[in-house]
Structure formats: structure tokens, C-alpha cells
Amino acid sequence: MEFIRNFPFFSIMLCMFCAIICSVLRRKAAQYFTLAVLFTVMILSGALLYNTYNDGGSFVYYMGHFPAPWGNEIRGGCLEAIFALFISTVAFLSVLAGGKAIEYDIEDKKENLFFILVCLMTSSLLAMCYTNDLFTGYVFIEINTIAGCGLIMVRQLGKSIVTAVRYMVISMLGSGLFLIGVTLLYTLTGHLLMSNIQESVKELISTGDYGMQLTIVIGLMTVGLAIKAGLFPFHLWIPDAYGQSNVISSSLLSSTVSKGYIFLLIKIYFRTLGLEAIEKSGVLNVCFALGIVAMIMGSVLALNEKSFRRMIAFSSIAQIGYIFMGIGIGTKEAVTAAIFHIFAHGLTKSLLFISSSEFTEGSHSKSIDDLKSLGYKYRYSALCYSIGAFSIVGFPLLGGFISKLLLGGAAIGHGPMQWIALLALAVSTILNAVYFLRTVVYLFIPKEHLEDSNKSATLGDHDRDAEHVENNETEKSEKLLLLPGMHCPRYVIGITALVLLNFLLGLCSGPIIDIIEQGLEVFE
């Protein structure tokens, strides 16, 4: 299908143009337009996935039919297609579910500005996913940084501006390092296209020239992208950036943006530089070690966190650790597991951020202690939040469980690595259970009961009636426990879709794993 090959280009450009058009639209119209475009991109990516998976191959698309170096190249395979599908789905569902909350969160005049940023970010992520050109990758990294910065800042609180500035500085550091890496690589190989670079790198390795320089390039690119993805020692910007921003921003930043950088890193490792060069440089061991440390430290930090959303953000650090651990093992199964975990974590994290927003907004408090008994007030959100939390903990039938199985299975057979990886998996699961399920328990404790049990020692006779009334209230709230809160249909549809996708990942992981494996096969 010749026509379908245009789809990657279409989806990038659609988002770009949507951003431009949004600037002149009214606030409501901008939102609906963005939704429509994201939905279209979703369908385009789905069609592309269907086609590339059936073809079993990949294609290179010349922008404007000019070959490089004049034109620009886009590459489409089923791995890229499924990643684009993932990005557009998460973006669509986040905007769908969080759109209502945004209206109260952002000043009226800034709302179309916000959707410009959302569109820009999606388009830059799509470009990072499809591009076959390292420099284009760099350009879109910068666009992404700026969009991300705006997404944090659009909620004009004093703190979010500080956060945005910090995000900007750290991200610039990351993209600067990446740029230096690209420049050095260009001087070494004379190419910017991924496939050409791979040939030259192979030659360089066979002749043995420039070994040190190549290692430096790999190091710079890895550190640059790891900073942007928020791997453990570079994680300092994460908690504020995710915790301070509004619903859609935190959902997008945590589940798609950092994953976009990781996807680019995978592309650089396994497509641009080739596994041989990567293994020679030993960078995989660094990824593995940092991943393990992140898995444990992220959870430990989350354990000590008092603020609810920041706690979810800290858990992201641990989850990114899982992904880097998978990349660090370096086999095909491990990278498959890592990519699967990207999907599982992305869908779960956006679910968590969106459903948790209702508690933090509803109680006007960010503290975990104030979550008590909110599960009865916001029943449906609480249910969905619990499902998300169980998925992160690795409960069977949900996405997180499968990715843990895959990661553990990939680790086995790798000498001392397997011990560390499996023990870290188990320990981080326990830590996850401790801090996530603490919030779930808090949500479902009726407040009056806690107070009752304190009071009951001094309960006089005339208090009994009051107690009776309270009990009636609990009885009432019990009745309504699980009926969906119908206050806003789009919100309910959005989070329900996210929950269903989580179950889909947990129950029908077979086809998805097949797609990822096939995509990795045609990667080189």
C-alpha cells in the first residue's frame, strides 16, 4: 500500500497544523479540534500498524520525494507504528478525561495556548518516533522541551513557574549533551541518517579506529537522554514537574514524554550504532546498574513522600528504572520486555494521574493523610485509581504483571545479573505495594469510623443517637459504593478506556509482544 506510507508524515504534520490553527480558535473549539486531530492520528497509526504488521517489513519515506541530504527521511515499521499508536491514544484519552478539569485550572485566554502546546508535544513525540535522521531527532527534542516547559507553566502558580524553569535548565543540559554527541558522531562518520551511520560504525569497529571517541559519543547521548527521561541520579526535576502541573500535563509528561526519549535511545542503540558498538562500550552495564538503583531508590523516595501526586511521580522514577534495566540486559527479549513496560507503565501512570486529580482537587489538599474516606465520595475514581495502583504493583491480569514476568524472564540466564535483577524486582514490588496500597487503604476507610473508635471510650449515652445517624450515613455510602460518579461523562469514558486498556495489556499481551518482537527484528 503506497498510500499508507504517507501516514507517519500526515500524523506529524496534522498535529503541527492543529497547533497553528488552535492559536486562532476559541477555547472550547480548540479543545474539540485537538481531540479530533488526536483521534485521527490514532486511527492513522492503527492503520499503519495493521499494514506494517501484515507486511512484516519496514519502509523508508523521503519527505517531499527528495533523497537525503536534501530531503529528510522517515522510517516506518510496526514498532514505530505501535509506539505512535500508544502516544496518540494516551494523549487522546488524557485530553478527553482531563479536559473538563482544565477549564477550571487555566485562565480562559490561555486555554488555546495550552492546546497548542499539547499538539506541538504530540507532534514532536511522533517525529522522534518516526525519524530516521539524528539531527531531526535533536530538533524535535528541543521542540518537546519547550512544549513540556509550557505545559508545566500554564498553571500559573508561583511554584509551577519555578518548576518549569528548573525543568527547562535540566532539559537543556540533556539536549545539549545529546547535540554534542550528534556532532561528534557526524565528524566520526560523516552521516546523520541512522542507517548510514550504522554502516560507518561497523566499519569503524572492524578497523578499530576511534574506539575512545565512539565510547564518548555513546556516553554523551545516553546521559543526555537519561537526563531527559529522568533516570535515577538525574531525577531531581521529576517530582515537582509531575506533581505541580495540571492533570493533562502531568499525565502526558509522565506517560509519553519520558517514554519518547527512551524510545529514541533504543533506536540509537539498536538501529543507529548497532549492538556491537554498544556492547563494546559497556554502556549497557551502566544502564542496568542505574536501572536497578532507580527501581529501589524511586520506591524508597516515594515511601517517604507526604504529598500524594509527588508520590506517584516518585514511582515513575522506579518504573523508568525497570525500563532501563530491561535495556541494560541487552538481549532481544529484554528489550521487548522494556518496550512492553513502556506501554504498561504509560497507560497505568496516566490512569493514576488523571484519577488522582479528583482527590487532590476535591479535598483541596495534597497530603496523603487527607485521602481518608475520599473513596466513598469519588467512588468511580477511587475504583479506577485502585486498579491502576494494582497494575503498578504487578497484580495478575493487569499490564504491570506481564511486564514484570517478561523482564524477569529476560533476566534469567545472564550470570550474576539475574540474581540482582530478580531480587530487585521482588524488593521493588514489595516497596510498591507498601506505598501504593497505603493510599488505596486510606481511600476506603470511612472517616467517621476512625474518629468513632477514638471517641468510643468516652461515649456518653446521649452521643449514641449521633452515632446511629453516622452509621446510617455509612450505610448509605455503602449502597453507592461502586456506582460510577456520573458527574462528567467524558471523564468517565476516558478513565474507563484507560482501565480497559490496562486489562487488555494484561490479558491479551500475546499479539502485542509479537508486534514488538517483529518490529525489533526489522529494526536493523
Next chain:
Amino acid sequence: MNINYFILLPVIMPIVFGILLLLFPVKNDRARNIINFIFVLINTAFSFMTFLYWKEESISVVRLFGDFTISFRIDRAACIFGVIVSGLWPFASLYAYGYMAHQERKNTFFSFFTMTYGVVMGIAFAGNLLTMYVFYEMLTLVTFPLVLHPMTKAAVKAAKTYLVYSLGGAAFGLIGLIFMMSIGSVDFVYGGCIDGESAGSMFLLPAFVLAFCGFSVKAAMAPFSGWLIKAAVAPTPVTALLHAVAVVNAGSFACIRLIYYIFGTDVIYGTWAQYFVMSLTIITIVFGSSFAVKERHFKRRLAYSTISNLSYILFAATIMTPLGLTAAFAHMIMHSLTKICSFFCCGIVMEQTGKEYVYQLDGMGKKMRISFVCFTIASLSLIGIPMFCGFQSKWRIGVAAVSDAQPLTIAGLIALLLSALLTAIYMLSIVIRAYFPEMATVKEGADNTEKKAQKKNKNELSSNTDYKEHCVPMLLPVICFAVGIIILGVFWQPVLDFISFIN
């Protein structure tokens, strides 16, 4: 549609029923109890029918990825566990109706209570380790609201502890699962599914030890038994469920599956891994019984007793001979019956009189006659007096240990005898206090609260305070269990024939 899919019914029906009850609460207590009880009876009937017509072929429901499926299969072991669960459940439900009559949030309680039935049947019928793991985690999820149910601070704390211990244990169980998946087969096959090639893997034994420890968290083995004691704050039907029917049995059942059906005794027998897990169980046997003697809270004393008795099962299982497997199942049956009986008696006493500590029970035997007669029978069975079923199962464990005759199994045998002595002390001291209050004098070392309580008790005795115990839904199960203990103690042979299928 394959006719064999009927074996899924006992698993799915209670779960669906529980969810429906959660969504559409029934206001009227009586109506709900009747509907629920009829439903439980139907489900039990269904499970017994599946046992009668069982065929050893597996049914796959969902393919997760690769060759790994959620599948169900009924073999002998599944049958034994399934009979225990589905046989005891109607009684447990009946008791719960009586016990919960004056409690709140009964709809939530009974929906999760019923869901637990389905999930435990799922563990019993699971055809491979993956399926069992799925239901094992679900068991944590559905029993957790039950522990939380009183909603007091202590209950919240207990529920959190329970959740963390269980999920943590499952996380280590996951290591075993991942290891088996990397070998390529997770199906339950008697004798294990490890072939010669992977038997040499240096990862095998550590994976076994980690997985065993992980699954034994639910079976309350010594370093991981803290949750069981804390969970004593839950309502008595729930503790009985945790202790006797569902949770701890599921834990030991999982361990048995792990040893005999996944790793296989051939590769583990005689290695350091066997010695390690066996010494843990022996330590737990002694630890549980001695702490039970020390504990003065009625329910918590029984909880410690459960810890030691569960390790009897695990000890028998870790002998790793066919005789050991038989003994493990024998003790599982006996312990379920005995412990649920004693817990229910304890629950009746605590619910009707509000007395929680052992030293408050002086002279209660004459006031609550039926309960204490049944409790005495259960105590005698737990100690292992001949003519009660406890003797039979302990005898099997002894035979298995002696026939293996290794230093460690002999040590285990000694621990067993010691524990029997301790059991006699901690169970009979309650019985003696209840029947012969005049013998219970105030000890010199006793603290003030204890003295006060005894004084109060004496006053009560002389003033003839009357305690009711005629609540039929609660008494009927207890009487049935007591009769069952005696019947099984005398006519043990058919049961033994059924479970000693390997010899």
C-alpha cells in the same frame, strides 16, 4: 462448548455473585442471608459434582503470551483441597450470618466473603503455576477488605500488614514462576516438570527456596507469620476463614504444589534447599506452640496454634516422599476441621460475653455448655489423643518422618512431640479454667489486671450471670464440626485411602 467447562462454574459463580451483591445491595438481612446460603449450597453441590465426574484433562481459558495460559485441571490434590473448602464453606457462611447479625456493612462483608469462595476454588482447580499465582494474588485482594472490615485503627493496621506480607510473599513466589517460565513449562505434573538439562542449573535451588518462602508467607511460616497474629482483630468468621479454610490452606497447598508438582522431589530431595526449608518449618512448629502457651488473648493463642500446625503440614510436605505428601494432606484436612471448630467456639464466647482473655474464662464451661464441650473435643483432637482425628494425621506425619529417617526428620519428630506437649498445655489450660474455676488460683507473678479480672469473674460466678448461647446458626456448625472430628477419628480409613493415592 466443551462440557468440561463446567468445572469453571464453582470458580466463577461466587465471584459473579459477590460482585452483583456489591453492585445491588440487599437491604433485608434475612433475605440476603437466605439467598446467599442457597447460593453457597448450590455452589458446593456443583463442586462436589465436578469431583465426582472429574477427568484429568486441562481446560485453557485465556492465552496470556507464548504457551502460557490460564488453565484449569482437577487432579487428586485439587480434589482434596476442593473438598475441604467446599465442605466447610456452607458452615462458615451459616456461622457468619449469626455472628454478623449485629454488625454493620453486611453487604460488603458478604460479597467479599462469597467472592473468596470462588477464588479459593480457583486455587484448587488451577492447572498450572501461572493460574495458581493469579488466584493467589486475587485471594489477597478479596480477603483484605474482610480483615479491614471492623474499620478500627487496629484493623486498618492489621489489614495493611496482611497486604504487605501477602503481596511481598507473592513477589518472591513470582521469582519461582519466572524461573519455571524460563524453563518453558509451568504445568502441574506429579514429579515435577524439570528435565535433566535444566536440573543442573545453579539457579534451581535458590529459586526453589525463594519461591517456597514466598508462598509460605500465606502459610504463616516463622519469620513471615506476623500478619496472622495481627489479623486476629477481624471478625471471627473471617479469622476462621483465614486460619482454617481459605488462606493458610491455600498457602500450604501452594507449597505442596511447588514441591511435588512443579520442582519435583527428585531434584530437591537431599539438597541444602530441602534442609533449609525443613529446618524453618521445625523452628516454626516449636515457636508457634511456645508462643501460644505464653499468649493470654484467647483468639491470638489460637492464632499461634495455627502457625505451629500449619508448619506440621509444611514439615510433612518437605519430607519429600509420597508418605510425606499423604501426611501433609491428612493434616490439612484434620487441622481445617479442628481449627474451624475451636475458632467458632472462641467466637461464640467472645461475641456473647465480650470476654477476650484466657484468664476471664473461669467457670464459663458451665454457662456455655455446648460451646465448651465442642471446644474440648477440638482441643483433644489438636493435641492428638487417639479416637480423635488429630491423632490420625499426626500419626501419618510420624510414620513419614520415621520412614525417611534422616537426622533432620528425626529432629522434626522430636519437635512434633514437644509441640504436642505444649499444645496440651495451651489448649487444656483453657478447658480446665472453664470447667474447674476453683483450681485457677491467682499466680504470684500475675499483674493487676489479671487479678482484677479474676476477682470480677468470681463475683460473676457467685451472682449467676446468665449468658445466652442459643443462636442456632452459630451453634449448628460447631456441633457438626465436633461430630465430624469424632467420626473422622474413628472411621479414618476411607479418607486415608483417598489421599494416599501415590503409594
